């Protein structure tokens with residue numbers, strides 16, 4: 001089975017979390033795009049969606065899914081999104097697609113965060129994937145200098161501007177021993193909009209697609225799903 005099939009399996013498993021009549025939080029990326037396809041089949045049974053990016057909004061609207069502004073809704077029961085790296089204690093690196101700030105906002109507004117991915121993204125320790133940091137453009141060099149103390153090499157994501165008009169620094173070569181501490185510290189640097197560590201509000205459940213199907217991981221441990 002290919003990586004794409006593994007992503008699709010994870011997206012299918014996430015459908016089990018969707019209830020009729022609800023507004024669903026929807027993330028960004030190639031794995032989520034499979035989820036959006038499946039959600040389109042349910043569009044008359046769900047109320048609509050809150051989107052984490054212009055890209056996902058465009059895709060959902062093309063499928064006729066109603067997209068709400070976050071300010072219009074009282075709460076989001078379930079948020080489904082992908083990730084770039086995941087650990088078994090439900091910490092994530094996100095932002096490979098550059099949508100990390102809106103993703104963090106929608107995750108924070110949601111009761112349950114269901115993270116979908118292919119199982120090659122599961123790691124023992126975060127940091128092999130370059131850590132994305134959304135930055136106010138005028139502060140990017142200053143932020144990059146301050147980040148060097150963490151042992152990584154900051155690289156500007158060339159030619160990329162986020163939905164919020166900001167730049168992204170990708171920090172290569174980090175070894176993230178304490179994700180919660182690093183998330184809190186980097187968030188304090190003036191000019192940082194969002195760091196792509198999701199530990200303060202990690203996922204509630206991971207659905208990882210692989211050769212043998214989908215493994216559901218929560219804080220009680222992994223469980224193979226039959227779907």
Ligand code: 5RP
Nearest residue numbers: 029030031082095096097099
């Ligand atoms: C976008 C993200 C994505 O969820 C992450 O990059 C995973 O994307 P993909 O499913 O394409 O591998 O955080 O900002």
